[in-house]
Amino acid sequence: MSFTQIITVDGADDGTLHTLLAKWDAEQAGVAPGYRGSRVLSDDAHGRHIIEVDFSSEEEAQRNNDRAATREWAEQLHQVITGQPVYTDLREVCSTYER
Secondary structure, eight states: OOEEEEEEEESOOHHHHHHHHHHHHHHHTTTSTTEEEEEEEEETTTTEEEEEEEESOHHHHHHHHTSHHHHHHHHHHHHHSEEEEEEEEEEOOOOOSOO
16 A cells, blocks of 8 residues: 655645646656655645655655655745645555556
8 A cells, every 4th residue: 555645835826836746756756765646736715735745655755755855855845835834644544546
């Protein structure tokens, strides 16, 4: 089963987050340990976004978190949001998505 990291942020616009995530994916897919993909969801009613990042396992996600490239990306994220991001780690229990 996979592992998902959720990052909830306020104050960023759709285009900026899309650019930031697309750059990460282009540079880190196949490099970042266990990285399977990501998506951004917009909560327009509350002015926030949910960034969902999937990994093959919790251990791989932790290895990714410890990398310099990940810390640099987090710094770039901090520059385009207001306040502090909220991080949530979730392990998959089951899924109906086609794999």
